[in-house]
Amino acid sequence: MSRTLIIVANSSCARIFESHHDDNILTEIETLLETTVRLRDQDLVSDKIGSQRDGKGNTSSHGVSEHHAIKHQHQNQFAHVVAEAIEKANNKMRFDALYIISSPRFLGLLRKKLSETTYKKVQGEISKNITHDSLEEIRSYLPKKL
16 A cells, blocks of 8 residues: 655644545644744844944944844754654655645755655645645645545
């Protein structure tokens, strides 16, 4: 019996489903959460943007705000965690086909993290954030026959 793995993800939540080809019903098998991505900027970084004196009494602020870099780092780490879960399932031969439905930016991060062997099993990708949708709504985005 062959199985399909379906990943529905964004930068803070990944829902992992499987479907057996004989019944085409989705079963949620795991949910991964990255809670630091949801924190407010002020909870991630200090209150002030860094400043620097040039020795002549002049001060300047750093041009790039720290919170964007930190959020991106957490998103990148979470993409690694999600990809690792997919790779483990692939190594254990738990699926034959893979579908990924993800917010656009996170989909790009996830693609980069998957091995070539695993990525060859991807049968479809949808660039959309539906992590909070119902099981029926998620199923409607997938082919009738998985």
